[in-house]
Amino acid sequence: MAKINTIYTQKQDMLRLKGKNKKSGPWRDGWKRLSRNKSAMISMSVIILFFILALFPQFIAPEHYDNQNYSRAFTAPCKEYPLGTDQFGRDMLSRLIWGTRMSITVGVISVFAALILGGVIGSIAGFYGGRLDNILMRIMDIILAIPSMLLAIAIAAALGGSLLNLMLAISISSIPTYARVVRGSVMTVKGVDFVEATRAVGASNRRLIFNHMLPNALAPIIVQATLGIASAIICACGLSYLGMGIQPPTPEWGSILSSARQYIRNYPYLVIYPGLFIMISVGAFNLFGDGLRDALDPRMKR
Amino acid sequence: MIPVLIGVVTVAFLLNQMMPGDPARQLVGDNATDEVYQAKREELGLNKPLIVQYGDYLIGLVTKGDLGTSYVTKQPVLKEILVRMPTTMILAGLSMCLSVVLGVTLGVLAATWQNSIVDYSSTLLSLLGVSMPNFWQGLLNIIIFAIYLGWFPVSGFYGPQYWVLPVLTIGTSSLATITRTTRSSMLEVIRKDYIRTARAKGQTEMNVIIRHALKNALIPIITVAGLQFGGLLGGAVLTESVFAIPGVGKFMLDAISQRNYPVIMGGVLLLAAIYSVVNLIVDVIYSFADPRIKSQYQTRRSAIKGGTV
Numbered sequence: 001m002a003k004i005n006t007i008y009t010q011k012q013d014m015l016r017l018k019g020k021n022k023k024s025g026p027w028r029d030g031w032k033r034l035s036r037n038k039s040a041m042i043s044m045s046v047i048i049l050f051f052i053l054a055l056f057p058q059f060i061a062p063e064h065y066d067n068q069n070y071s072r073a074f075t076a077p078c079k080e081y082p083l084g085t086d087q088f089g090r091d092m093l094s095r096l097i098w099g100t101r102m103s104i105t106v107g108v109i110s111v112f113a114a115l116i117l118g119g120v121i122g123s124i125a126g127f128y129g130g131r132l133d134n135i136l137m138r139i140m141d142i143i144l145a146i147p148s149m150l151l152a153i154a155i156a157a158a159l160g161g162s163l164l165n166l167m168l169a170i171s172i173s174s175i176p177t178y179a180r181v182v183r184g185s186v187m188t189v190k191g192v193d194f195v196e197a198t199r200a201v202g203a204s205n206r207r208l209i210f211n212h213m214l215p216n217a218l219a220p221i222i223v224q225a226t227l228g229i230a231s232a233i234i235c236a237c238g239l240s241y242l243g244m245g246i247q248p249p250t251p252e253w254g255s256i257l258s259s260a261r262q263y264i265r266n267y268p269y270l271v272i273y274p275g276l277f278i279m280i281s282v283g284a285f286n287l288f289g290d291g292l293r294d295a296l297d298p299r300m301k302r
Numbered sequence: 303m304i305p306v307l308i309g310v311v312t313v314a315f316l317l318n319q320m321m322p323g324d325p326a327r328q329l330v331g332d333n334a335t336d337e338v339y340q341a342k343r344e345e346l347g348l349n350k351p352l353i354v355q356y357g358d359y360l361i362g363l364v365t366k367g368d369l370g371t372s373y374v375t376k377q378p379v380l381k382e383i384l385v386r387m388p389t390t391m392i393l394a395g396l397s398m399c400l401s402v403v404l405g406v407t408l409g410v411l412a413a414t415w416q417n418s419i420v421d422y423s424s425t426l427l428s429l430l431g432v433s434m435p436n437f438w439q440g441l442l443n444i445i446i447f448a449i450y451l452g453w454f455p456v457s458g459f460y461g462p463q464y465w466v467l468p469v470l471t472i473g474t475s476s477l478a479t480i481t482r483t484t485r486s487s488m489l490e491v492i493r494k495d496y497i498r499t500a501r502a503k504g505q506t507e508m509n510v511i512i513r514h515a516l517k518n519a520l521i522p523i524i525t526v527a528g529l530q531f532g533g534l535l536g537g538a539v540l541t542e543s544v545f546a547i548p549g550v551g552k553f554m555l556d557a558i559s560q561r562n563y564p565v566i567m568g569g570v571l572l573l574a575a576i577y578s579v580v581n582l583i584v585d586v587i588y589s590f591a592d593p594r595i596k597s598q599y600q601t602r603r604s605a606i607k608g609g610t611v
Contacts, residue, residue, distance in 0.1 A: 153566075
């Protein structure tokens with residue numbers, strides 16, 4: 001009997017040790033769920049690939065993006081130029097790889113800026129509630145009442161076309177989305193006991209919001225931001241396509257598309273490849289965002 | 303809705319102020335004498351303080367529908383936009399119909415046969431639809447259906463055959479979102495007890511899905527469809543430029559290249575107003591789709607009448 005007991009406690013100890021070595025927590029569990037999701041992992045590798053392209057185009061791209069050579073203009077895709085060359089004889093693959101830098105930068109930075117501004121507005125509104133909440137969210141409603149693409153067009157037109165203004169236009173038009181999401185998640189955390197406890201200990205409101213509430217309300221915000229990068233890339237490419245974003249010769253997927261548009265009849269590949277780049281990157285961010293949602297918020301089913 | 307509209311007008315006014323260039327100089331031209339220029343400034347009220355200008359702008363907008371004067375044609379902006387509005391509205395309306403009809407059908411099919419080939423292909427299709435930029439899809443449609451197959455004309459807007467490709471282009475992106483929403487909303491409803499009851503009492507499957515399940519899954523679908531209309535309007539602007547359709551979007555984009563700012567702002571303002579009206583209509587549709595919401599309104603109203611609130 002005694003022997004059986006010791007074996008039993010030994011086994012328990014081992015189990016406990018195992019548990020100690022393998023830390024667990026909401027983020028670790030989320031990662032576990034995420035790594036089991038095949039489509040999320042594939043899309044994550046695609047996103048990492050795009051980030052590498054954006055960071056080191058000078059090492060990856062076969063040529064400089066503005067390397068013109070009229071003798072080889074309009075070469076159809078072949079061994080030497082896998083995606084062909086454009087009207088100035090510039091290698092399409094190189095231009096698209098360099099263009100990754102612009103599109104990803106615009107997508108990530110504008111979402112980040114909108115997230116910070118919207119986050120501050122949303123957490124203030126959600127935390128304090130009452131009249132302040134009402135005023136802030138009505139202002140957000142007004143911005144939401146203008147379709148985001150139209151608002152971005154209007155802002156970009158007012159400011160003039162440049163990289164900075166493009167990012168500004170996209171982030172301003174997406175601030176309300178983040179404000180709403182952050183407000184919602186702050187409000188759900190607000191009633192939880194540990195917030196009461198922190199307040200009882202005498203923490204300042206700022207500390208309460210930024211150190212205790214926001215980290216616990218982060219999951220839906222991260223998901224929204226990932227999906228937001230996808231729509232920011234589409235929006236940026238759209239604005240550049242209309243000639244209101246990044247100006248040539250700097251390559252950007254949208255502006256490459258727009259300069260290829262007039263050759264659509266005879267050289268359709270010039271139009272097809274830039275769009276494929278946009279579609280793959282946007283699709284990857286969308287899929288990854290869905291995967292994150294499933295992983296971080298187990299209650300939400302697809 | 304009125305406060306939101308006033309807010310939108312304010313945003314448009316502020317953006318108007320931020321616009322580079324001097325409207326008076328634009329209207330009189332570069333060769334005008336200083337006197338003419340000053341007279342025009344006075345006439346437009348540009349010498350008044352900003353807050354007075356804002357008041358004038360609001361009053362002019364409400365009483366006369368004054369959105370300013372186009373720099374290029376020197377015509378009232380409102381008139382020029384209203385001429386082009388029907389084209390854009392037909393385009394957006396047809397795309398809306400396409401995406402709602404196809405999206406709901408696809409979503410219902412996907413939810414009915416969950417984890418089947420239909421489900422996976424509809425998921426893939428909606429991922430593609432969400433990820434494809436509108437303008438690129440328009441260009442692809444031109445390459446495939448107009449240039450290679452030759453079924454439809456490349457661009458222009460003269461008859462029904464010209465509408466097919468633009469409507470297809472604009473409709474697809476919201477089609478994807480509506481399909482997804484329908485699918486998830488249907489999946490939620492389809493597991494409810496009353497569906498089992500309906501099956502148990504021997505209803506045909508068709509009846510169960512459409513009368514019992516879809517009817518109860520409608521609210522999220524209507525919400526998303528209403529929100530998508532904004533995306534449709536934005537998409538219409540881009541698509542009109544791809545297909546060279548003479549609608550509001552094309553007009554606004556031409557105005558951007560001509561730096562014709564009143565037209566841009568007027569267009570944004572009017573489209574935003576239409577979007578808010580559509581969302582108001584959506585709120586009304588709710589009460590038709592869901593008797594619970596209708597009864598909520600009614601009890602509140604009768605309560606007010608009875609003097610209890």
